[in-house]
Amino acid sequence: MIYDVLIIGAGPAGITAAIYAKRANLKVAMFEKDTPGGQLSKYNEIENYTGAKKVAGYELATMMIDHAYELDIEVIYDEVLEVKLEGNLKKLITPNQTYEAKTVIIASGNVPRRLGVENEDKLAMNGISWCAICDGPLYKERKVVVIGGGNSAVEEASYLATLATHVTLVQNLDFLTADKKAQDILLKHQNVDIYYGSTVNKFLMNDQGLTGVEIKTKEGLKTIDADGVFEYVGLIPVTDFVKDLGITDKWGYIKANEKMETDVPGIYAAGDVIVKQIRQVVTAAADGAIAAQNALKYIETWE
Ligand SMILES: Cc1cc2nc3c(=O)[nH]c(=O)nc-3n(C[C@H](O)[C@H](O)[C@H](O)COP(=O)(O)OP(=O)(O)OC[C@H]3O[C@@H](n4cnc5c(N)ncnc54)[C@H](O)[C@@H]3O)c2cc1C
Structure with a gap:
């Protein structure tokens, strides 16, 4: 089976991308190697996510992942070890299986330095x-x-x-x-x-x-x-699994344009993992929405 979109990471960026992709009727799945909700699930309180007022990080994370489950979005609890290209097809390799997709959205975030x-x-x-x-x-x-x-x-x-x-x-x-x-x-x-x-x-x-x-x-x-x-001495992007694709800068962040396109057609990136000014929940979610909308446009012309 070939997915329309495979998303790497179930943090705010990945979950938002999945919601937009699912609502556009795409065949979508999201990989998560650890806790769904991403970094959000690991900190105390958040006070700057529009509409949420003051909320515990894990509560907002739970609301986000519940939203995805409510839409029947497939979550694959596995780690993506490598992304390979075969013509237009993208192959995602995990320790257990290889998955195929027309597009990929990388939303793998950061880990502490x-x-x-x-x-x-x-x-x-x-x-x-x-x-x-x-x-x-x-x-x-x-x-x-x-x-x-x-x-x-x-x-x-x-x-x-x-x-x-x-x-x-x-x-x-x-x-x-x-x-x-x-x-x-x-x-x-x-x-x-x-x-x-x-x-x-x-x-x-x-x-x-x-x-x-x-x-x-x-x-x-x-x-x-x-x-x-x-x-708490900074963060490093999680991009080892795409190191051979030439889409990162010298610090390992993924270079994406305002459409969240990387230098590889059909591969998008969103959230903390990209080169950007403000790494926050609200900007990660926004990137995810943009990436999914542009993946949809790309799929319409995919052969
Ligand atoms: C201590 C702390 C406090 C913060 N406070 C705030 C705040 O108050 N307000 C605010 O807006 N932002 C805050 N942030 C920043 C915010 O958490 C991030 O901007 C946001 O979580 C980024 O979302 P993301 O989806 O891009 O990445 P992440 O949340 O990092 O999620 C990425 C997900 O991808 C998964 N993943 C990675 N690699 C793979 C792989 N190979 N295969 C499968 N899954 C993979 C990870 O396990 C993770 O769940 C804080 C961050 C920290 C560390």
Whole structure:
């Protein structure tokens, strides 16, 4: 069977693309290798998605995926490992099967960047986390360190300050880059310390796991005791599976025009994975809609 559209990723961009494609009567399926809803399902609250007011990330994610299920959109819980071209046909290879489609919409988003310092890999998911909403409750009445100074770090540090006894924020710059509202909320917490102009030297551990973080401050090395660490130091695009198609920039982001077309006819990209100015839920959803509409036009002339 040849699908009209196969979508890689069930985050806000992929789900929106799937909804538009299904409502245009296309034969569509969406791949998801992890949690449907994408990054959205992993953070605390969202306050800037039009009409949703203040909503938990997982709630909005659930509303989105429920919308897709209500329209009988097929979701394939599998990881796309490679996209190959055979003339006009696109082949999507997963560990279990190969799928064929006239068009593909890549909506695979980003994953958190790691610091690459000593003991980080050993403690990943076991002392070091990238998701405060998932792992924050483990550190109730304990001490945590948050790395970063952008919106993600500052907002998640505020959330953690409501659970942990103490939060230390480590920021490499001499100021926070989060918006003013997020900074104001964080600075109201009495149990938060911030080290500016400081970087992580290594994570400290014993047989039981993480014990602290060694940071390099302007005054020299300093050890911060910690039961948990949360890293928010940027994101990297998930595009390994199209690395041979020549559609990415030097950082791995997919280059797409205003129609969400990539340099390969019939392959579209949407959401955080593309080169763009603002990576947010609302822009990801908008990209998904545009990609699906243009995939529809392409399919009308597909031979
Ligand atoms: C901590 C944090 C806080 C944020 N706060 C806000 C906020 O308040 N407001 C806001 O608007 N935005 C916020 N964002 C940004 C927002 O989450 C993203 O812009 C949005 O989720 C992007 O959607 P997407 O669909 O492009 O990608 P994603 O949400 O990343 O979804 C991509 C999906 O693709 C799947 N996938 C990847 N590769 C494959 C593959 N090979 N095969 C199958 N599936 C695959 C992934 O598992 C994932 O589910 C925040 C992000 C973070 C990290």
